[in-house]
Amino acid sequence: MSVTSRARRSAPPGEPRTIGWLYAAPALLVYGAFLLYPLIRAAQISLYDWDGLTVGTWAGLDNYRQVAQDDGLRSAFGHALVLMVFFAGVPLVLGLALAAVLNRAKVRGLAFFRTVVFLPQVIAMVVVAVAWRRIYAPDGSLNDLLSAVGLGDLGRAWLGDYALALPAVGLIGTWFETGLVTVLMLAGMGRVDRQLYEAARLDGAGPVREFFAITLPAVRGEISVALTLTVIAALKTFDLVYVTTKGGPGNETSVPSYEVYHQAFEVGAVGLACAIGVTLTVVIFAISFVITRLVERGDA
Amino acid sequence: MRVGRGEQVANYVVLAVFAVLAVYPIVTVLVSAFGHDAGAPGGLANFREAWDVGHFGTYLRTSVVVSLIVVSVATVLSLLAGYALGTMRFRGATVLFYVFLLGIMMPAEAVVVPLYFDLRSLGLTDTVWAIVLPQIAQSVAFGTFWLRAYFRTTHRSMVEAARLDGASSWTTLWKVLLPPARPAVTTFVVLSFMWTWNEFLIPLVMVTDDSLRTAPLGLAFFQGQYTQGFTLLAAGAVLVALPVVIVYLFLQRHFIAGMLEGSVRE
Numbered sequence: 001m002s003v004t005s006r007a008r009r010s011a012p013p014g015e016p017r018t019i020g021w022l023y024a025a026p027a028l029l030v031y032g033a034f035l036l037y038p039l040i041r042a043a044q045i046s047l048y049d050w051d052g053l054t055v056g057t058w059a060g061l062d063n064y065r066q067v068a069q070d071d072g073l074r075s076a077f078g079h080a081l082v083l084m085v086f087f088a089g090v091p092l093v094l095g096l097a098l099a100a101v102l103n104r105a106k107v108r109g110l111a112f113f114r115t116v117v118f119l120p121q122v123i124a125m126v127v128v129a130v131a132w133r134r135i136y137a138p139d140g141s142l143n144d145l146l147s148a149v150g151l152g153d154l155g156r157a158w159l160g161d162y163a164l165a166l167p168a169v170g171l172i173g174t175w176f177e178t179g180l181v182t183v184l185m186l187a188g189m190g191r192v193d194r195q196l197y198e199a200a201r202l203d204g205a206g207p208v209r210e211f212f213a214i215t216l217p218a219v220r221g222e223i224s225v226a227l228t229l230t231v232i233a234a235l236k237t238f239d240l241v242y243v244t245t246k247g248g249p250g251n252e253t254s255v256p257s258y259e260v261y262h263q264a265f266e267v268g269a270v271g272l273a274c275a276i277g278v279t280l281t282v283v284i285f286a287i288s289f290v291i292t293r294l295v296e297r298g299d300a
Numbered sequence: 301m302r303v304g305r306g307e308q309v310a311n312y313v314v315l316a317v318f319a320v321l322a323v324y325p326i327v328t329v330l331v332s333a334f335g336h337d338a339g340a341p342g343g344l345a346n347f348r349e350a351w352d353v354g355h356f357g358t359y360l361r362t363s364v365v366v367s368l369i370v371v372s373v374a375t376v377l378s379l380l381a382g383y384a385l386g387t388m389r390f391r392g393a394t395v396l397f398y399v400f401l402l403g404i405m406m407p408a409e410a411v412v413v414p415l416y417f418d419l420r421s422l423g424l425t426d427t428v429w430a431i432v433l434p435q436i437a438q439s440v441a442f443g444t445f446w447l448r449a450y451f452r453t454t455h456r457s458m459v460e461a462a463r464l465d466g467a468s469s470w471t472t473l474w475k476v477l478l479p480p481a482r483p484a485v486t487t488f489v490v491l492s493f494m495w496t497w498n499e500f501l502i503p504l505v506m507v508t509d510d511s512l513r514t515a516p517l518g519l520a521f522f523q524g525q526y527t528q529g530f531t532l533l534a535a536g537a538v539l540v541a542l543p544v545v546i547v548y549l550f551l552q553r554h555f556i557a558g559m560l561e562g563s564v565r566e
Binding site: 017018019020021022023024026027028030031033034035036038039041042045052098101102104105107109113114115116117118119120121122123124125126127128130131132133134135141175178179180182183184187225232235236238239242243256257260261264265270273274277278280281284285288 | 307308310311312314315318319321322323325326328329332373377378380381383384385388389390391392393396399400402403405406407408409410411412413414415416417418433434436437438440441443444469494497498500501504505515516517519520523530533534537540541544545548549552555556559560
């Protein structure tokens with residue numbers, strides 16, 4: 001193939017350096033206008049006392065002080081911590097155990113199983129919430145099950161129970177995150193060299209030693225990804241809470257993402273809502289950073 | 301690896317138990333959707349009833365329009381930006397990459413409040429644009445990240461050969477790099493479709509007009525208004541979930557690969 005002089009002139013090796021910006025500009029424009037700029041605006045509004053209608057008044061850091069001191073808002077952040085156990089902690093333990101069991105033996109139908117346990121991830125949260133409301137209802141299948149095994153006395157309206165509503169919402173999180181974690185761990189474990197296991201067995205290692213000595217260190221990276229995804233999901237449970245409990249009974253299942261909506265559009269405390277949103281964003285960035293750093297340091 | 305017969309059996313039991321737990325709530329809804337109660341004729345007629353009486357026909361139409369716009373615009377913009385960041389070197393490229401990365405983690409809860417008030421003052425709330433534009437921005441952040449990673453793995457020699465043949469950077473992208481990028485683009489399209497179809501907070505805040513409600517939003521409101529039994533609600537829930545589930549069952553490799561490799565977005 002000959003290179004003509006004309007081609008060389010019109011398309012020199014190495015584009016002009018500005019052309020990259022031209023290609024990125026449309027994306028940057030939309031992204032800047034509808035995500036970056038609103039985030040800056042949120043930070044700005046969070047410094048005002050504003051009801052969304054009249055002129056706002058400068059409040060300085062008052063809204064942030066309220067996020068830290070108001071009992072209701074503090075308990076919302078506390079509920080998010082509890083949900084992290086259900087959304088991230090329990091699925092991680094279950095997913096690791098499940099994947100380790102599956103990884104030891106050649107199991108038929110693994111592809112089918114993977115498809116099934118991952119299915120909850122793709123279903124709209126509203127549909128998930130509607131399904132679980134039905135299961136938790138006074139005449140729902142959870143109470144039916146309890147009656148069937150002779151524990152009918154324990155039956156109740158689960159989502160209306162002051163002590164149990166939050167764990168009930170949390171269990172929904174366990175349900176839809178366990179599949180994600182399992183599939184992630186299976187992918188990580190699939191990459192471990194089989195010879196390592198053979199060698200460990202020759203040395204007389206049992207399944208438990210095998211797990212802690214070989215499998216667990218090998219999936220460090222996957223654990224980091226799984227924790228980041230599930231912890232952030234726990235912090236962003238807006239639609240689940242909105243459809244199942246609306247934060248109730250009382251304030252028992254309120255979470256920061258729900259408080260953003262509630263304060264801005266139901267109470268009319270727009271400045272406070274923005275302060276909660278900004279705090280939530282900072283928490284999410286910090287947690288992602290810490291999880292990544294912790295896991296990377298553990299690698300050394 | 302060989303394991304004992306007892307362990308093999310135990311494995312299947314564990315698999316079966318978890319599979320049943322995973323599908324039980326979904327099957328509950330599916331079975332109820334065909335049931336019979338006050339206001340629900342039973343069988344397939346329930347879906348017609350939900351479609352007409354529950355306005356799910358309208359909600360699904362809005363969701364189709366919103367998803368089509370978001371996915372197509374976000375795909376084109378992400379391809380352009382991912383191509384630039386993945387194959388070209390220019391001043392500020394690294395900073396630009398980190399700026400897009402920020403958007404992957406940014407929660408909608410943080411931006412939805414100022415977005416509502418700013419779009420309202422522009423007269424854009426209660427239009428399809430108020431639902432579409434913020435979601436294009438979210439998808440573009442992930443799409444740029446995802447396609448940049450893909451383009452970085454393509455061989456530089458392909459780009460250089462195209463250049464030497466006199467192809468402009470524009471032709472290089474569409475004629476040379478895009479055809480082999482189809483799997484990566486498909487993965488982005490299915491993820492972006494799923495996120496857009498399932499999004500709840502943005503449509504909830506941005507529209508009050510019943511005819512502009514997306515399918516998940518319509519379902520939530522239907523649940524609040526319709527209290528005579530579960531059957532029609534279940535039929536509506538099936539209609540809301542079905543499009544993504546069908547895509548998932550056909551393209552589950554793309555879903556799982558995308559969620560596992562690229563997504564820190566959730």
